[in-house]
Amino acid sequence: MRLGLAANRLHHQAEDAALFSWLRACESGIRELELGLHAVGRTYDAIRAAHMLSGYAGIRRYPYGREGGLMKLVAEVVGLEEEDRRLDGAIYFIDPVDPSSIFPEALALKRQCVIHGKPFLSTVASARDWIEAERLHRGFAPDPQARRFYALESQTLALIAHDALKPAMLEFAERNFTLLSRFARRVGTGTTGQKLNEMAWSKGWPADRPWVDRYQSGPLGGDAQIADLVLERRCQRVIFFEDPHVARQHEADIQLLERAVTTATHDTVCMTTPQVAQRWCDAAVKR
Template identity: 80%
Template sequence: MLIGLAANRLHHQTEDAALFALLRAIEPGIRELQLGLHAVGRTYDAIAAADMLHRYPQLVRYPYGREGGLMKLVAEVVGMGDGRTLDAAIYLTDPVDPSSIFPEALALKRQCVIHGKAFLSTVASARDWIEMERIHAGLPQDRNADRFHDYENQTLALIAHDALKPQMLEFAAQNFTLLSRFRRRVGTGTTGQNLNELAWSKGWPQDLPWVDRYNSGPLGGDAQIADLVLERRCQRVIFFEDPHVARQHEADIQLLERAVTTVTHEAVCTTTLKVAQRWCDAALLRA
C-alpha cells in the first residue's frame, strides 16, 4: 500500500509535536505492513532531522508544498499508475493555518472522499487506520491502540448529507450490533430520526432513542457536535460527505472538521462508506 504523508509546520516544530508522536506509535505497523510513504518536502525533512523511520527504503521525498508536492499527492489519490496510486492520505492540518484551506488541501480530502480512500487528518485517525490494516493483515493486536476500541465508554457521531442518508441507513443496519456497543450515539436532524426509526424496527426499546438528535446541519447541528468533540465527549465521527453538491452550510461543516483536528490525539474521523465498513470489519476481527 502507498500512503501520502504531510503535516503542517505546527505538527513538526518540537520534539513532542503530533507528527513525531504519530510516527513513534505507528512505525512498527508501517514496517510490518511495508507501507510506501510519499512525504511532502518539509514533512520528509522533519522526519529525517528527527532520525525517525531510519533507513526505511519506502519513504520517498516529494517537493515542498509550495513547489507542488501536495498537488502531486492529490493526483496520486486519483491514480497516476506506475506505483503512483495512493491508498490513503495522512495530512495533519493546523486548524488555524490558512494553508489548511488552500485548494490543494481541500482537493486532497475531496478526492479521497470521491475515490473511497481514507483521509486521515488527525493522529487518532491515522493510528486507528494503521491498527485496522494490521488486523486485516492478520497481525497481533497492538495493545497501545486499545483505547481507540473502548466503544462502551465512547460516543459516536453519525452524520450524512442528504444524498448519502440511504447509505448511512444501510451502513447502520449492516453494523447495528457493533454500533450499539457505543455508550452513546449522536446525530443531526433527519439522519438521527431515520436511524432511530431503524433501531426501533430492530427491537431497540421504543421509549429510548438509539441516537441522541441535535439540530439539522444547516441549523447548527454540526456546531453542536463540534462542541462535543472539543470537550472530549465524542471520540469517533462517521461523516458521509457528498463531494458533488454545493453546500449552503459549508462553514458549519468546516467548523466540525476543524474541531476534530483541534483534538488531533483524541478524535477519529471517517468520511467514506468504504473506509467505515473496513473499520467495522476490523473491529469484529479484533473482538
Template identity: 75%
Template sequence: MRMGLAANRLHHASEDAALFRWLRACESGIRELGLALHAVGRTHDAIVAAGMLGGHAGLRRYPYGREGGLMKLVAEVVGLDDVERRLDGAIYLIDPVDPSSTFPEAVALKRQCVIHGKPFISTVAAARDWIEQERILAGLAPDPAADRFFDPRGQVLALVAHDAMKPAMLDFAARHFELLSRFHQRVGTGTTGQRLNELAWSRGWPADTPWVRRYESGPLGGDAQIADRVLEKRCQRVVFFEDPHVARQHEADIQLLERAVTTVTDDAVCTTSPAMAARWAEGVERRQALRAL
C-alpha cells in the same frame, strides 16, 4: 500499500509535535505493513532530521508544498499511469489555524479521497487507529497500546450524513447495528438521527429510548452542536458521510465540525466515506474477536 503524507508546520515543529507522536506510536506498525509513505518535502525532512523511519525503503520525498508537492499527492490519489505513483489514501495532519490547510490542493486532497473511497486521515488519533486497523486486517496480532481506540463502550459516536448519503448511512447502520449499539452513546443531526432511530426501533431497540440522541439539522446548527462535544472530548469518533459533489449552503458549519476534530488531534477520529467506515467496522470486529481468544 502507499499513502501520501503531509503535516502542517506546527505538527513537526518540536520534538513532541503530532507527527512525531504518531511515528513513535506506530513506527513498528508502519514497518510491519511495509507501508510506503510519499511525504511532502518539509514533512519528509522533519522525519529524517528526527532520526525516524531510518532505513525504511518506503519513505519517499516529494517537493515542498509551495513547489507542488501536495498537488502531486492529489493526482496520485486519483491515479496515474505509473503504478508506483498511485496512492491508496492520504495522511494529512492538519493544524486547523494554518492557512495552508485551506489551500485548494489541501481541500482537493480530501475531496478526491472521499470521491474515490480512500482514507483521508487528518488527526493523530485517526492515524494511530488506521495503522492498527490495517495491522489487524493483515493478520497481525493486536497492539495493546491501541486498545483505547477499539473499545466502543467508552466512546461517543457521531453519525452524520448529507442528504444524498443518508441511504448509505442507513445501510451502514443496518449492517453494523450490533457494533454501533455497543457505543456508550450515539449522537446525530436532525433528519439522519430520526431515520437511524426508526431503523433501531424496527430492529427491536426499546421504542421509548432513542438509539441516537438528535441535535438540530445541519443547516440549523447541528454540526456546530456536535463540534462542541468533540472540542470538550465528549465525542471521540465521527462517521460523516459527505457528498463531495453538491454545494452546501451550510458549508461553514461542516468545516466547523471538521476543524473541531483536528483541534483535538490526539482524541478524535473522523471517517468520511462508506467504504472506509465498512473497513473500520471489519477491523473492530476482527480485533475484538482476537482479543477474546
C-alpha cells in the same frame, strides 16, 4: 499500500508534535505493513531530522508544498499511469489555523480521497486507528497500545450524512448494528438521527428510548453542537458521510466540525466515506 503524507508546520516543530507522536506510536506497524509513504518535502525533512524511520526504504520524498508536492499527491490519489504513483489514501495532519490548510490543493486532497472512497486521515487518532485496523486485517496480533480505540462501551459516536448519502448511512448502520450498539452513546444531526432511530426501533431497540440522541439539523447548527462535544473530548469517533459533488449552504458549519476534529487531533477519529467506515467495522469485529 501507499499513502500520501503531509503535516502543517505546527505538527512537526517540536518533539511532541503530532507527526512525531504518530510515528512513535506506529513505526512498528508501518514496518509490518510495509507501508509506502509519499511525503511532502518539509514533512520528509522533519522525519529525517528527527532520525525516525531510519533505514526504512518505503518513504519517498516529494517537493515542498510551494513547489507542487501536495498537488502531486492529489493526482496520485486520483491515480496515474505509473503503478508506483497510485495512492491508497492520505495522511494530512492539519493545523486548523494554518492558512495553507485551506489552499486549493489541501481541499482537493480530501475531496479526491472522499470521491474515490479512500482514507483521508487528518488527525493523529485517525492515523493511529487506521494503522491498527490494517494490521488486524493482515492478521497481526492486536497492539495493546491501540486498545483505547476499541473501548467502545465508554465512547460516543457521531453519525452524520449529507442528503445524498443518508441511504448509505442507514445501510451502513443496519449492517453494523450490533457493533455500533456497543458505543455508550450515539449522536446525530436532525434527519439522519431520526431515520437511524426508526431503523433501530424496527430491529427491536426499545421503543421508549432513542438509539441516537438527535441534535439540530446541519443547517440549523447541529454540526456546531457536535463540534462542541468533540472539543470537550466527549465524542471520540465521527463517521461523517460527505457528498463532495454538491454546493452546501451551511459549508461554514461543516468546516467548523472538521476544524474541531483536527483541533482534538490526539483524541478524535474521523471517517468520511462508507468504504473506510466499513473497513474499520470489519477490523473491530476481528479484534
